[in-house]
Amino acid sequence: MKSTRMMAAAMIFAGSGLLLQTAQAQMAGVHRTDLVQHDLSVPGREGVQVRVDLDPGAFAPMHSHPGEEIAYVLQGTLEYQLGNNPPVTLKAGESLFIPAGVAHSARNVGSGTASELATYIVKKGAPLVAPAK
Numbered sequence: 269m270k271s272t273r274m275m276a277a278a279m280i281f282a283g284s285g286l287l288l289q290t291a292q293a294q295m296a297g298v299h300r301t302d303l304v305q306h307d308l309s310v311p312g313r314e315g316v317q318v319r320v321d322l323d324p325g326a327f328a329p330m331h332s333h334p335g336e337e338i339a340y341v342l343q344g345t346l347e348y349q350l351g352n353n354p355p356v357t358l359k360a361g362e363s364l365f366i367p368a369g370v371a372h373s374a375r376n377v378g379s380g381t382a383s384e385l386a387t388y389i390v391k392k393g394a395p396l397v398a399p400a401k
Contacts, residue, residue: 271335296328298320298327301343304316314392315388319342329399332369334396335388335390340385341359341360344383346374348371348373368390
């Protein structure tokens with residue numbers, strides 16, 4: 269009986285943490301949709317494609333990826349900052365190359381939803397997104 273209560277408490281604690289993460293992601297206004305994940309002909313690498321939708325004013329804080337990213341803006345206007353470089357603003361139809369491991373952020377600076385198609389060439393099995401330190 270005691271182990272059942274401990275197990276239930278652990279599940280509630282884990283579930284509340286998951287809900288908190290989900291709520292924070294929703295509050296940020298950044299929505300990711302996984303499209304494709306596939307091994308490449310290069311050993312240890314995979315290609316991943318994700319659609320990222322940002323609500324008006326939404327901000328994706330500094331983060332990095334375990335490989336290269338090519339960001340293609342599908343709609344709206346996004347401002348990217350790579351490392352300490354000045355921000356770059358892209359509109360629908362424009363793209364940006366982000367080198368492996370470079371910390372970067374993105375902000376929707378338009379009046380409507382902004383969307384990008386993110387294509388990654390990354391180390392297989394590594395977390396796709398790592399917060400910047």
